[in-house]
Amino acid sequence: MLAVFFSRKPLVCKLNASRSSGFPSPAGEGVGGWGGTSGWLAILLVITLKASAQTLTLPALIQQTLATSAAGIQARAAREGGYWSYRTYQATYRPQLALAGTVPNFSRAITPVVQPDGTTAFQAVRINNSNLGLTLTQNIGLTGAQVVVGSQVQRFDDFNREERRYNNQPFNLGLTQPLGYFNGLKWARRIEPLLYQENQRQYLEDREAIAQRVTELYFDVLLQQVNAAVAGQNAQATAELLRVGREKYALGRLSQSDLLQLELNLLDAQQAQTQARLDAETAAVSLRTYCALPTPDAGTEAPLLAVPAPAPRLAVVPAEALAQAQQHRAATLAFQRRQLQAARDVAQARGTTGLLATLTANLGYVNQAPYLLDSYTALQNQQQVALAFSLPLLDWGKRRAIVRTAELARDQTQAAVSQEVRSFEQTVLTQAGQVPALAGQVRLAARADTLAQRRYAITRATYEAGRLSLTDLTLASAAKDLARRSYILALRAGWVGYYRLRGLTLFDFETQQPLAAE
Incomplete structure (x- = not known):
């Protein structure tokens, strides 16, 4: 199972110290995929697990969060509140x-x-x-x-x-x-239906925002736990290098300076391992809190986080994404509703002064x-x-001031809405245009990880043969670790961008269908 721990406990790994290749690539020779023996996490971690341990996947965790978390409950309560508010409006026009x-x-x-x-x-x-x-x-309603x-x-x-x-x-x-x-009844007939539709669409946006937040926290935990696994592997590999170095020093084939450097590298690796475990625990606490997951009891195995495959590769035309957003987003209705409310406030200012x-x-x-x-x-x-x-026969300009104040507020609302419309359109177009780039980053990061793993394997074998310096090995190890983290970050960016695009358009470009509430 391609998974890492989601637990307060540090990762428990068994590493083959005689293996000189470090971590195999997530994609082997190619640029994509995690399957088969080329899955780097399967070789990276031989994890001591209990048979009852549960594996959490990203889609399953999102669904669980939507159903049980405080954010999911608040989203449903807001939608239900909008429904009953609309029912109140409808009842106003009935006997x-x-x-x-x-x-x-x-x-x-x-x-x-x-x-x-x-x-x-x-x-x-x-x-x-x-x-x-x-x-x-x-x-x-027509006459009030x-x-x-x-x-x-x-x-x-x-x-x-x-x-x-x-x-x-x-x-x-x-x-x-x-x-x-x-006439408040006439204006309510124009505004309340927009409010109701806006509320229903906002519920869909809230769900996608929750999915995006869960994705961010999920990959935060995954990255920190990968860091902890990498740090643990580096610490054990450094300890093995120090053991070999002492043997070489005893035979006169290694200088005392290099031996001291190996000892210093081991101390640094152990410190990095301790810090990585703390960071992984902190990230796991944040995820458990947001997703309303139970805290693992002492002596019980915590759930595992499965490494997701790359986000779906979507063929998205920015202009089409903008059209879908304008058709389905709550913001489109909100722009209309705010302008109507501003016009209503002007009518109310005029309807409470003068001849009544x-x-x-x-x-x-x-x-x-x-x-x-x-x-x-x-x-x-x-x-x-x-x-x-x-x-009123003499009001010293009071009526004119009240009406003018409402008119200026209406003008400000119109200007703000106009600016927000442009910002809204630009945000959608930018996000839609980034989809191919994010998918390309995942492929490049996977390829870079493949090359970094191979380079480290070759460098370590060459160092053990005595044909490279310790500095070259250290640089290759650092490049290997950086490539591994870069791949996880690329996966994170791809999935976050995927849910962000869904939230911006309320449209599923995989199925070519608008998003629908349950």
């Missing part, structure tokens, strides 16, 4: 039925009562004044009006006089129409009687029409 009343409303007190001659008499009262009403309201259809009955009991009366309104139709006011009026009209039937059934007979017409208005 609302409500039952309201005060039952009972009993009072026993001594109250002042003004007499016909102007004097005040204090009388004891014991009454109940209850009411119950049923109303059906409907908002009219509200239509009310209702029915109400009121019962009055005077217990001292043993009297009872009913005041009944079996049917009432009312209309409230603002004139000159800001409210037309109220209602008609219905009403009657009163000692008995409830009698109150439904001989109903009388009831009408009411009112026009309330307000007009």
